[in-house]
Amino acid sequence: MSVVRILFFYFAFVILLSAFMGLRQRSPVKALLWILLLFVHIGGLYLLLNAEVLAFLQIIIYAGAILVLYLIMLLILDVREEERSMLYLKNWQSRIWAGLLVSFFFILGSLTFVNKHRGEHTLDKLKEVGPSKILGRLLFEDFTFPLIILAFLLLVPLLGIGLLFVKRRQDGSA
Amino acid sequence: MGLLNGYLVLGVLLFGIGLLGFIIRRNLIMMLISVEIMLNAVNIKLVALSHFMQDLKGQVMTLFVMASAAGAVAIGLIILLMVYRNKGTVDVEKYDLLRED
Amino acid sequence: MVLNSNDMVHLALLSFFKGLIVLGIMLFHAAYTVYAERKIIGRIQSRLGPREVGPYGLLQPLADLVKLLTKEDILPKEADRFLFKLAPLLLLVTTIVNLSVIPFYPDFIIADVHVGILVILAFAGLGVYGVILGGYASGSKYSLLGGLRSAAQMLSYEIPLTVSLAGVILAAESFRLGDIVEAQANSLFGMNLFPQVIGFLVFLICAFAETNRAPFDLPEAESELVAGYMTEYSGFRMGLFFLGEYISMYVMALLISLCYLGGWSLPPWMLSLLPILKEIPPVLILLVKVYFFIFLFIWVRATFPRYRFDQLMRLSWKVLIPLSFLNLLIVMFFKLLT
Numbered sequence A: 001m002s003v004v005r006i007l008f009f010y011f012a013f014v015i016l017l018s019a020f021m022g023l024r025q026r027s028p029v030k031a032l033l034w035i036l037l038l039f040v041h042i043g044g045l046y047l048l049l050n051a052e053v054l055a056f057l058q059i060i061i062y063a064g065a066i067l068v069l070y071l072i073m074l075l076i077l078d079v080r081e082e083e084r085s086m087l088y089l090k091n092w093q094s095r096i097w098a099g100l101l102v103s104f105f106f107i108l109g110s111l112t113f114v115n116k117h118r119g120e121h122t123l124d125k126l127k128e129v130g131p132s133k134i135l136g137r138l139l140f141e142d143f144t145f146p147l148i149i150l151a152f153l154l155l156v157p158l159l160g161i162g163l164l165f166v167k168r169r170q171d172g173s174a
Numbered sequence B: 001m002g003l004l005n006g007y008l009v010l011g012v013l014l015f016g017i018g019l020l021g022f023i024i025r026r027n028l029i030m031m032l033i034s035v036e037i038m039l040n041a042v043n044i045k046l047v048a049l050s051h052f053m054q055d056l057k058g059q060v061m062t063l064f065v066m067a068s069a070a071g072a073v074a075i076g077l078i079i080l081l082m083v084y085r086n087k088g089t090v091d092v093e094k095y096d097l098l099r100e101d
Numbered sequence C: 001m002v003l004n005s006n007d008m009v010h011l012a013l014l015s016f017f018k019g020l021i022v023l024g025i026m027l028f029h030a031a032y033t034v035y036a037e038r039k040i041i042g043r044i045q046s047r048l049g050p051r052e053v054g055p056y057g058l059l060q061p062l063a064d065l066v067k068l069l070t071k072e073d074i075l076p077k078e079a080d081r082f083l084f085k086l087a088p089l090l091l092l093v094t095t096i097v098n099l100s101v102i103p104f105y106p107d108f109i110i111a112d113v114h115v116g117i118l119v120i121l122a123f124a125g126l127g128v129y130g131v132i133l134g135g136y137a138s139g140s141k142y143s144l145l146g147g148l149r150s151a152a153q154m155l156s157y158e159i160p161l162t163v164s165l166a167g168v169i170l171a172a173e174s175f176r177l178g179d180i181v182e183a184q185a186n187s188l189f190g191m192n193l194f195p196q197v198i199g200f201l202v203f204l205i206c207a208f209a210e211t212n213r214a215p216f217d218l219p220e221a222e223s224e225l226v227a228g229y230m231t232e233y234s235g236f237r238m239g240l241f242f243l244g245e246y247i248s249m250y251v252m253a254l255l256i257s258l259c260y261l262g263g264w265s266l267p268p269w270m271l272s273l274l275p276i277l278k279e280i281p282p283v284l285i286l287l288v289k290v291y292f293f294i295f296l297f298i299w300v301r302a303t304f305p306r307y308r309f310d311q312l313m314r315l316s317w318k319v320l321i322p323l324s325f326l327n328l329l330i331v332m333f334f335k336l337l338t
Helices: A003-024 A028-048 A052-077 A086-090 A092-112 A123-129 A131-142 A144-171 B004-024 B028-052 B057-087 C005-044 C060-070 C081-101 C116-137 C141-172 C177-185 C197-210 C235-260 C268-273 C275-279 C282-303 C309-337
Strands: none
Touching: A003 A028, A003 B004, A003 B028, A028 A052, A028 B028, A028 C116, A052 A131, A052 B028, A052 B057, A052 C116, A052 C141, A092 B004, A123 A131, A131 A144, A131 B057, A144 B057, B004 B028, B028 B057, C005 C060, C005 C081, C005 C235, C005 C282, C060 C235, C081 C116, C081 C235, C116 C141, C116 C177, C116 C235, C141 C177, C141 C197, C141 C235, C141 C309, C177 C235, C197 C235, C197 C309, C235 C282, C268 C275
């Protein structure tokens, strides 16, 4: 067992455990803390895959921004622990359908998966130029157009928030 | 080759857990979180394939997923806030204005 | 990952001892910064500051430590016990981890990762959890409101901080702090301060807000708003929060000196004017810059009145964020010229 293998199994175990615990936890704040553990460990998994930039971006974006927004929203709205509803018990068919769907795609994927493609970014090349530099060049030279579209996509929520506050000010309601 | 299958199976399991959470939980916030978990499961697969196939395009895709997820969260939370103002709850079972009975 | 196990043990031991050295020095500095703060603020307000314990009151930090440690450790009845204990540790640990990617002089760095700045930003982002959880777990309304207030503050000042750092990263074309210092030493002005004055100012203001220092110390404005998320904390747990704050002051001061003032290098024009400056050991140059910023932190606290919360938010969203993008544009322009 190499170190990488041991680390992978540790990360995989914690990721699955924290996702499971997070989704069965009834107190929303504690659930979010399990999810925080999940996101940080996914960042660790990216470190094993030589994606350092992505690993820390994962922590900055998911743990540092998205989850904090959820947490603040949770505390502002004063969400109580949710009751176990009847739907939770009645709704077993949809769970089975979901399980079947995922396993169908899993089987389909593993049957048709071809591991032939080899790109030009080998480890030696990454070490020579620097991984973040290669990633940046790829992002800003080969993917310029998707990047611009993404920028417009991100502009929409910004405008939405702005519109919301302008409207609220006109209403005079807090 | 090595661990690629491990990463792929991990991605599938995580996606399954996320989907299950999306179905089971009745709390709108937790449902949105489940969507995030599913996106992360896909991200793990993308990065793993990118590493084992020696092509950084997978990482670029992951970056795009992350950025659009951040945008989606902003929109989703605004909608959540507005719905909460109207209904006073985040329980999706209580959103039944269009139900007939 | 092609290290063999012998190399790995060697590397681990080396990092461990480096970490111990840095941690020891930093704790000593944090303790004496409290003393320096009380002395300097005392002088500014025409008082003498602490002078009873030891000569010139030099043993005052020790006395403070004994006082904090011997106080009763109160757990509020309504508190969530586990989270209440976790929160100060979380804040402290996420701050201390930042020190591991900061170079103190060319060859002394605990972990020489090539994404140093991203690591610092990531752990600064995680520090917010300590604040929110501290507020939530106390089970008191004052704490919860204070925690939310400071979380909103830290979140909105992280954006201009990151964008102004993007200018630095663009100028050096690297995430590694060592490369950033080198790039500045080879540049025209010798430091990033000159093409990027706006970025420097934005970063400085955000550093005050991120470390919860005056004039943005709403989280702990004890004279006006109760003590924010720290209301229910006492004894050594409160001490941990304060330790975290002082260490994060040092992290921010180090970061400003490394990113904008050229770190351990001096500008070439200064060296050509006074060649004798070459003899100064690099770590001393960095220390002088860091001490200047620590003094600035204390000076500002004694001088400026506190911001109101809505003014604080307006400053970030309407002034600092547009300015930081302007800075980024200026850096891009310079980059195009050369």
